[in-house]
Amino acid sequence: MVNLHVNETDDKPEFFVLSHTECLDLFKDAPKEKNKRTYLDYKSLKKRGGFQNAWHKLETEEEIGIVEEG
Numbered sequence: 001m002v003n004l005h006v007n008e009t010d011d012k013p014e015f016f017v018l019s020h021t022e023c024l025d026l027f028k029d030a031p032k033e034k035n036k037r038t039y040l041d042y043k044s045l046k047k048r049g050g051f052q053n054a055w056h057k058l059e060t061e062e063e064i065g066i067v068e069e070g
Contacts, residue, residue: 017054
C-alpha cells in the first residue's frame with residue numbers, strides 16, 4: 001500500500017508492505033454490501049506498526065524459484 005498524501009503534495013509517499021496473510025486479515029468489506037469493495041484502515045495500520053517500509057516481507061526471486069537463464 002502506498003499513501004501518496006494527495007492532499008499534501010509536498011509530503012513524501014509512505015510505503016506499507018503486507019504479506020498475503022496480513023492482507024486477508026486486515027482488509028475489511030465495505031459497509032454497504034452492494035459495493036463489493038474492501039478497504040484497509042490506514043490509521044489503524046500505522047498505529048499497529050511493523051508494516052511501514054517493511055521491505056523484508058517481499059520474497060526474492062530465489063525464494064520463489066525464478067532463475068534467469070543465461
